[in-house]
Amino acid sequence: xxxxxxxxxxxxxxxxxxxxxxxxxxxDAVVFLGNFRVRNSPMDAGCGLCGxxxxxxxxxxxxxxxxxxxxxxxxxxxTTISGPLCMLRAHDLGYAVGxxxxxxxxxxxxxxxxxxxxxxxxxxxxxxxxxxVVGILLGVAAKNPYADIPTDYHLTNVTDQVDSLRKxxxxxxxxxxxxxxxxxxxKKAPGKSDPHEKEEE
Amino acid sequence: MAIYDGRxxxxxxxxxxxxxxxxxxxxxxxxxxxxxLKMEILTNxxxxxxxDVLETLGKTSAFQLHDALAFRAYAKEGILPPVLLxxxxxxxxxxxxxxxxxxxxxxxxxxxxxxxxxxxxxxxxPSCLWKIIDFGIAADYACACAAMHRVEARILFSMGAVSxxxxxxxxxxxxxxxxxxxxxxxxxxxxxxxxxxxxxEQRKMTQMGGAPNLGMAxxxxxxxxxxxxxxxxxxxxxxxxxxxxxxxxxxxxxxAEVYQKIMEYAGVAPSDGVDE
Numbered sequence: 275x276x277x278x279x280x281x282x283x284x285x286x287x288x289x290x291x292x293x294x295x296x297x298x299x300x301x302d303a304v305v306f307l308g309n310f311r312v313r314n315s316p317m318d319a320g321c322g323l324c325g326x327x328x329x330x331x332x333x334x335x336x337x338x339x340x341x342x343x344x345x346x347x348x349x350x351x352x353t354t355i356s357g358p359l360c361m362l363r364a365h366d367l368g369y370a371v372g373x374x375x376x377x378x379x380x381x382x383x384x385x386x387x388x389x390x391x392x393x394x395x396x397x398x399x400x401x402x403x404x405x406x407v408v409g410i411l412l413g414v415a416a417k418n419p420y421a422d423i424p425t426d427y428h429l430t431n432v433t434d435q436v437d438s439l440r441k442x443x444x445x446x447x448x449x450x451x452x453x454x455x456x457x458x459x460x461k462k463a464p465g466k467s468d469p470h471e472k473e474e475e
Numbered sequence: 476m477a478i479y480d481g482r483x484x485x486x487x488x489x490x491x492x493x494x495x496x497x498x499x500x501x502x503x504x505x506x507x508x509x510x511x512l513k514m515e516i517l518t519n520x521x522x523x524x525x526x527d528v529l530e531t532l533g534k535t536s537a538f539q540l541h542d543a544l545a546f547r548a549y550a551k552e553g554i555l556p557p558v559l560l561x562x563x564x565x566x567x568x569x570x571x572x573x574x575x576x577x578x579x580x581x582x583x584x585x586x587x588x589x590x591x592x593x594x595x596x597x598x599x600x601p602s603c604l605w606k607i608i609d610f611g612i613a614a615d616y617a618c619a620c621a622a623m624h625r626v627e628a629r630i631l632f633s634m635g636a637v638s639x640x641x642x643x644x645x646x647x648x649x650x651x652x653x654x655x656x657x658x659x660x661x662x663x664x665x666x667x668x669x670x671x672x673x674x675x676e677q678r679k680m681t682q683m684g685g686a687p688n689l690g691m692a693x694x695x696x697x698x699x700x701x702x703x704x705x706x707x708x709x710x711x712x713x714x715x716x717x718x719x720x721x722x723x724x725x726x727x728x729x730x731a732e733v734y735q736k737i738m739e740y741a742g743v744a745p746s747d748g749v750d751e
Contacts, residue, residue, distance in 0.1 A: 283572075284570070284571060284572045286570060286571070287571055320595050320596050321595045321596055321597050321598050321600075321632070322593065322594050322595015322596060322597065322598040322599060322600045323565070323595065323598045323599075323600045323601075323602045323607065323649060324576075324577075324600055324601055324602065325577075325593070325600050325601045326591060326593030326594060326595065326599055326600035326601055327593055327595060327600070328594070328595045328596055329595075332577070332600070332601065333577075336577050351574075352574070352579070353572070353573065353574020353575075353579055354572070354573045354574050355573045355574045355575040355604070356574065357574050357575040357576050357577035357604070358575075358576055358577025358601070359575055359576075359577075359604060361600065361601075361602050361604065361607050364575075364604050364607045364608055364611070365607050365608070365610065365611040365614075366611065367608055367611060368607065368608040368609065368610060368611015368612045368613075368614070368615060369611050369612075369614065369615040369618075371506075371608065371611070371612050371615075372503060372611060372612035372613070372614070372616055372619070373619065375504050375612065376615065376616060376619045385504070386504060387504055387505075387506045387612065388506065389507075389571070389573075389605060405575070406575060406604065406608075408506065408608065
């Protein structure tokens, strides 16, 4: 997803892809849902969604096919997703994604459907028969990892915060070192009275 | 204190569930975060024009007849369920240049839309794939909400399409209709109104239309017998592909009748048999 953000997708998707990569790292699981019929076997109903025509000509005039049977072996792409596709089948995929999300929400599991994760998954051959894949991130954490997102989240997320703590903590620790087995500087801290010392008096 | 008729109370409650379905649809997660849902709830006599047009469509199309007959039967029984219309503009692209619509960029898509936006049997197009999927998620949430309330509901392309053609939810390019109810068991899935709508021959035809190979005999001779009757080998019927000009004409006439009716409801054509 980070590679896609920097190298492939348009500028307006760069931040969303980078942010969602963080969310995926914070997730416990990801579910990939595709529908191979979106490309391979259109609904052939003439609904009008793909090209605004009362037949399926828009798709069949643009996708390699033999007498209306689409060549599903042709996986050549000149765009990120090879279209046009059957939009009614894609709409069906929406119901599958919706049901998965509904179940997650019923079980109090945080979930988020993503183009970014789906695309990265598809490019790594998950749901490889499907031209369109949606990635559903699932997370069980103290806090919904997919909401309340600060600016530049790909650099300001909690993993980066923890990492920066590791980075700086070592330096501070080295400077403030002391022979802990024989000496406790905590007792002599400025402006602080030690209850043990008082007891000794 | 009051005593309510249980069945009536249940039927009345459907409107509340429909509202809950609208809440669920608007709460549905989105991939794009840019889908703008429009919704409307139609009840009782407000559904009459839609049922009327559906019946006209049903003269030449089985799936629309299927829904038209059910709505008509529920209207007669006085148990017409409220219908949640859900729609959106699915043409406006998300500007991701993904290529799924068939154009290399959203800009090229928009150029095409400017000149070629059109309508199919029930929706405008071309559409943005990601808006389509998000709309599916929203529709799914509405359905799931009805199910959660133990109400039978069935999302209908037919009811949505005629509602859109009758100018409900202006600006939407795709509208779906979700009847929430009626109360009872399997009212949308095993429809009483459908039981006697088709004769035996029509039933056979719909079955064969769905799965012609189910009734095919040995096809090795190059001329397959279609098993359309018990003694299928006597006076055999063969599978063949042919134009059906009679049906084509009937279908075209049916479409013309539908457009006429829509124009009448829109008030731009003289009314002929349509109640004001």
